[in-house]
Amino acid sequence: MNSWRLEIEHRTGFRYDGQVAASYNEARMTPRDEPHQAVLDARVEVWPEASTHRYVDYWGTVVTAFDVHTPHDRLTVTATAVVETLPPGDLLATATWAELADPGTVDRWHELLLPSPHTALDDELTALADEIRGGHGTPHAAARAVCETVRAEVAYVAGSTGVQTDAVQAWRQRSGVCQDLSHLTVGLLRSMGVPARYVSGYLHPTPDAPVGETVVGQSHAWVEWWAGRWMGFDPTNGVPIGERHVVIGRGREYGDVPPLKGVYAGPPNTGQGVEVKITRVR
Known part of the structure; x- marks a missing residue:
């Protein structure tokens, strides 16, 4: 059984039509260890810089929560991870x-x-x-x-x-x-x-x-x-x-399970950008 090792960079965020005074956000962009995959490295970075808090939600997803209180006209979240994955296993299930x-x-x-x-x-x-x-x-x-x-x-x-x-x-x-x-x-x-x-x-x-x-x-x-x-x-x-x-x-x-969601005080959101890069490293 040949595994793959994948390096993932996921960049997303919002642009605003002017300065936002504060925003309160949750990112669901971090993989978890489980039978199909092993997480070798994972981190989430936020701009403007903000303290982050990580927890697991009701459905078992890793959430990175953060508040930004620095005035900003855009918000960028970059998640990077290295994950080892497996090919499909047994494809049968027997319940009636x-x-x-x-x-x-x-x-x-x-x-x-x-x-x-x-x-x-x-x-x-x-x-x-x-x-x-x-x-x-x-x-x-x-x-x-x-x-x-x-x-x-x-x-x-x-x-x-x-x-x-x-x-x-x-x-x-x-x-x-x-x-x-x-x-x-x-x-x-x-x-x-x-x-x-x-x-x-x-x-x-x-x-x-x-x-x-x-x-x-x-x-x-x-x-x-x-x-x-x-x-x-x-x-x-x-x-x-x-x-x-x-x-x-x-x-x-x-x-x-949205990758990024939040609320903020300020002018309208003018769009969300998403960029995902994947590299097979093994």
Whole structure:
């Protein structure tokens, strides 16, 4: 099993139409150690300089909180990390539909079975979920079919949607970005009774990437479902989660894991910039 070592630099922030007196912010840009990945180094730097406080939120995501009280017309957050990742492991999960319907299982994953604002379905999509469930003997097989259906029916088109787009809108226009495909997949899975969560992270865009070459990477989103154990899959690219993926956070939907959010006192925000660079270093 060949691991990859990825170096990631993620720079983001806001520009304002004048001086902001103070801002209060949270960054979710730090990977965590887990079975799929080992974090060798990770840090978050803020400009203007500010004291930072790190904690783990309700969903298990590392949060860097900071307040800026120096007048500023822009805010920049730079997160860097070195992470060792593994290729996909065992791709089978054995839970039955009856096991997922067990009251203990439903209670355990209750929050990940409910629709959220961006994953709620309409009647057409609910019927589609029922049809897919009825055609597959196991939750895991049905989940893979959901991913295949979403990828076949909804085209990935960069810039075609915004952060407010929900699953129904993406389905109706048959296009979206990774966030939309993931929201739609999560909504269909939950409708079938399969616990599902939204995952935020990074993707190296190149399979078999050469060592030492820095490329423009992507902030990315994918899904995980529970069918006896958690399984990860990238519906945008049609692949299981592997050495090209780095997990940052999980939640019900994007709103639980935005890379940067905050409040401030001052003139309007004139835009947010995002730049991600990824280098395979081994």
